[in-house]
Amino acid sequence: MKISAQLRTACAVFLLSLSSAAIAPAEAARIKDIAALSAARPNQLIGYGLVVGLQGTGDGKDISFTIQTLRETLARMGASVDGPLSSYDLDPTSVKDFKVENVAAVMVTAELPAFAKPGQKVDVNVAAIAKSKSLRGGLLLMTRMRGADGATYAVAQGPLAASGFSADAAGSSVAVGVSTSARIPGGALVEREVEGPLNVGDHVTLNLAAPDFATSARIMKAINDRFGEGVAAAVDAVSVKVRAPLAPEARVAFVGMLEELEIETSEPSARVVVNSRTGTVVISSNVRVKAAAISQGDITVTVEATNEVSQPEPFSRNGVTTPIQNAEVTVSEDNKKMVLFKPGAELRQIVNAINEIGASPTALISILEALKQAGALQAELIVI
Numbered sequence: 001m002k003i004s005a006q007l008r009t010a011c012a013v014f015l016l017s018l019s020s021a022a023i024a025p026a027e028a029a030r031i032k033d034i035a036a037l038s039a040a041r042p043n044q045l046i047g048y049g050l051v052v053g054l055q056g057t058g059d060g061k062d063i064s065f066t067i068q069t070l071r072e073t074l075a076r077m078g079a080s081v082d083g084p085l086s087s088y089d090l091d092p093t094s095v096k097d098f099k100v101e102n103v104a105a106v107m108v109t110a111e112l113p114a115f116a117k118p119g120q121k122v123d124v125n126v127a128a129i130a131k132s133k134s135l136r137g138g139l140l141l142m143t144r145m146r147g148a149d150g151a152t153y154a155v156a157q158g159p160l161a162a163s164g165f166s167a168d169a170a171g172s173s174v175a176v177g178v179s180t181s182a183r184i185p186g187g188a189l190v191e192r193e194v195e196g197p198l199n200v201g202d203h204v205t206l207n208l209a210a211p212d213f214a215t216s217a218r219i220m221k222a223i224n225d226r227f228g229e230g231v232a233a234a235v236d237a238v239s240v241k242v243r244a245p246l247a248p249e250a251r252v253a254f255v256g257m258l259e260e261l262e263i264e265t266s267e268p269s270a271r272v273v274v275n276s277r278t279g280t281v282v283i284s285s286n287v288r289v290k291a292a293a294i295s296q297g298d299i300t301v302t303v304e305a306t307n308e309v310s311q312p313e314p315f316s317r318n319g320v321t322t323p324i325q326n327a328e329v330t331v332s333e334d335n336k337k338m339v340l341f342k343p344g345a346e347l348r349q350i351v352n353a354i355n356e357i358g359a360s361p362t363a364l365i366s367i368l369e370a371l372k373q374a375g376a377l378q379a380e381l382i383v384i
Contacts (some may be wrong), residue, residue, distance in 0.1 A: 030260035031206065031219060033242070037199040037344055038205040040114040040190055045153055045188075047108040047144030053161065057134040058104045066105040066130060073141065100374065104132035108143050108156050109189050121186035124156045134179035145188055182284040199251060204244045206258070210236040210268065217264045226261060270379035274365050280325040287379040289371065 050069055051058075059066040067079040122147070128135055140161045145154040162182035198204070208215060216234045223232035223242060232242045244251050273282045274335065310322045371377040 007309055028262045029265045029326040031222075031261050033261065034207045034210070034263075034265060035208045035219065037114075037198065037208050037255065038239070039196045041196075042114055042319065043112040043147055043153070043194055045110045045145040045147055047143040047145045049106055049108055049156070050141045050143060051104045051106050051128075051132075051135055051138035052102060053137060053139045054102045054104060054132070054135065056101045057132055057136070058101045059128075059130040059132050063105065063130040065102075066100055066103060069105060070100055070103055074355045104128050104135060105130050105139065106132075106135070106140070108140065108145065109123050110145055110154060110156065112147075112153055112190065112194065113194060114194075115198075117189050118190050120190045122154060122190065124184045126160055126182045126185040127299075128180040132180060134162070135160050135182045136179055138162075138182070140184060147194075150372065152186040153192045153194065155191050156184065158184045159384060160184060178309065197340065198255075199248045200295065202246060203241050204251070204255060204258075206240045206242060208238050208240075212266065213237045214266050216240055216262070218265070219261075220263050222263045223258065226257075268327040271382060272368055272377070272379050273382045273384065274368065275384050281368070284379070287377070290378065312337060340356060 048069075050066070050073065105128070106126050107129050108124050108126050110122050113135075114124060115381060118124065124134065124140075131366070140157055140160060142157045144152045145156055145319055147153050147178075160182035162179060206219065216237055216239070219240045220232045220234040223240070224230065228242075230239055234240050244254050263275050267286050268284060270287045272287060274280070308324045310324055312320060327362065332356075365383075368377065368381060372381045
């Protein structure tokens with residue numbers, strides 16, 4: 001009993017301290033901005049279809065499944081197509097004259113939002129899967145969008161909006177962006193609703209976007225202060241279980257009030273995010289560095305070649321003209337300063353020090369990785 005009393009006292013002190021700003025600098029945020037209902041989850045949809053109306057940038061006659069899809073589509077619409085629909089399976093040469101330079105087979109994807117109702121529109125993404133060089137100017141034919149269970153939840157169709165383009169001539173080519181993928185804003189019409197668990201059970205669950213025990217406890221305290229003790233219970237660093245009214249209309253109003261509650265949020269974890277492809281580095285404000293020294297220098301190797309010709313003596317019978325190549329190799333190393341970090345160096349000091357030694361983005365990534373390996377970087381290093 002003594003241990004339980006101590007635990008209760010410690011928990012009470014912790015919850016009381018959450019309401020003050022003495023723990024860490026905090027900012028107010030609405031619950032809807034940092035958490036979401038477990039019932040309000042989206043669903044992924046996928047489909048296979050055809051894009052027509054291309055200017056000779058389609059798949060061509062070498063892609064059998066594009067020809068198969070086009071033939072079956074035309075047959076379903078009552079159009080007469082020479083030969084049986086399965087003739088290409090038995091004899092591929094029977095479709096050698098069936099050209100589809102203006103048609104491309106594509107995969108279509110979309111995200112069905114939570115609580116989407118029949119008749120609503122969602123955006124779709126379209127990407128070529130065969131030899132199409134560009135989808136620019138194309139039109140997506142009616143395509144079924146299926147869920148993980150194989151059922152059709154939406155139907156997509158419409159003109160494509162492709163931002164990229166490519167051109168080639170005389171062996172040279174230029175590409176800007178990705179011309180083999182495109183979007184159709186509002187291109188899919190929802191046909192079936194996904195039943196959600198919002199009105200199932202006597203509780204709703206809030207899931208934090210970023211796991212944090214302190215934030216989870218603050219949400220629980222804010223809800224209990226507003227609606228009464230015992231209404232909310234923090235399950236872990238992500239989930240908070242809240243007792244809600246059983247009537248659907250009352251539950252909707254209750255969830256709306258939950259989402260508008262404001263709580264104090266702690267600063268995010270110390271992180272350094274590095275994009276190795278672009279050289280972009282993002283350092284959060286609470287990153288700290290232990291005592292460390294950094295020296296970064298570049299070695300440059302220069303090779304200069306001089307071509308000369310050795311001529312024989314005048315009137316020489318056996319003289320031979322000989323080409324001679326002279327090469328001169330020079331190695332130079334930049335003499336840059338060594339930077340010393342004092343314990344607990346802040347973001348501003350880190351940036352100033354790295355700028356002082358003139359490190360490039362690539363060198364900066366190497367410096368951060370070396371600091372992490374040395375145990376001097378007090379932050380999570382994420383390379384994407």
